Amino acid sequence: MATYPDGETARSEDVTYTVTVLGEIPAPAYTMPRTIYSGDTLQVHVGAVEGAHGSVVLVKVNGEIAAYGQIEGENGGDITVDISAFAPGVYDVSVGSASSTQGYRGGMVDTTVQVLDRNAPVMSLPASLTAIEQEAFCGLPARVVSVPASVTAIGSRAFADCASLGFVIFEGDGGSIAGDAFTGSPYVTFLCPDGSAAARYADAHGIGHRPR
Numbered sequence: 001m002a003t004y005p006d007g008e009t010a011r012s013e014d015v016t017y018t019v020t021v022l023g024e025i026p027a028p029a030y031t032m033p034r035t036i037y038s039g040d041t042l043q044v045h046v047g048a049v050e051g052a053h054g055s056v057v058l059v060k061v062n063g064e065i066a067a068y069g070q071i072e073g074e075n076g077g078d079i080t081v082d083i084s085a086f087a088p089g090v091y092d093v094s095v096g097s098a099s100s101t102q103g104y105r106g107g108m109v110d111t112t113v114q115v116l117d118r119n120a121p122v123m124s125l126p127a128s129l130t131a132i133e134q135e136a137f138c139g140l141p142a143r144v145v146s147v148p149a150s151v152t153a154i155g156s157r158a159f160a161d162c163a164s165l166g167f168v169i170f171e172g173d174g175g176s177i178a179g180d181a182f183t184g185s186p187y188v189t190f191l192c193p194d195g196s197a198a199a200r201y202a203d204a205h206g207i208g209h210r211p212r
Helices: 197-204
Strands: 009-012 015-018 023-025 035-037 042-046 056-061 064-070 077-081 089-098 104-106 108-116 144-147 167-170 189-191
Touching: 042 056, 042 089, 056 077, 064 077, 089 104, 189 197
Parallel strands: 023 104, 035 108, 144 167, 167 189
Antiparallel strands: 009 015, 042 077, 056 064, 056 089, 089 108
């Protein structure tokens, strides 16, 4: 199957085809962890696909289709991407819609996902710590940080601009977290209890999370 820009012609067996794009289906809203451990699958939660011309969602990894699924209902659904064999590193991931109606083109959104070695060192903060102050770990090079249950507040830009920070492990609820605490840290993913303040913060700020 080939896709051609609007109005471009293609020839096959002396027959000329002119492709006309009638419209584009917007790329779906989605959430997913930006960091996973090597050997894990990538779980992508996709919102309802807009438009009446199909609800198929594709997920590409490094330009190749890795998974696809039919998304039904206003609450969307989940797509599992098996990248369990991938070595630690950073991979290009694209999530997009596909049309089941001829002449409609799907939209794509590009991002990246970090795969960490399961033996990646963990920076464990002191068990006596009760608050992480403003910009306390700004620019931190660590990839995994464990926050003790004693912490009830995380200040402004506490973990900002941490280019490689992947997992933030919350041993407890997480408490009050400043809205910009993780600004500029693209791969941050929370490992935290379901229903915790950390999980609610992640949902509100587009951060992937899963139980510890």
